[in-house]
Amino acid sequence: MADTTVKIDDTTRDILRELADAQGLTIKDYLARLADEKQQERALATATAVFRRVINEPGIMEAFDAEFGGLPPVAHSTRQVA
16 A cells, blocks of 8 residues: 655644654554544444444344343342441
8 A cells, every 4th residue: 555645733743743652653553543443433333323223123122032032140149248
């Protein structure tokens, strides 16, 4: 993949350099990692929104429980000893 140049102000460049240095990365590698993280965040936000919409559909939770047996029983008591 070919590299390209992005024009940013000196302050932003210095901030990016500081952040990259703190992680032992070049600015190029830091920005690549940051882009990947932001892409994953967007995908997770989309998946979360879809999940929330689906589980609010009438009958979905009941169908899930019927198919998979519902929530597991509590494995142990949470009562505390004084």
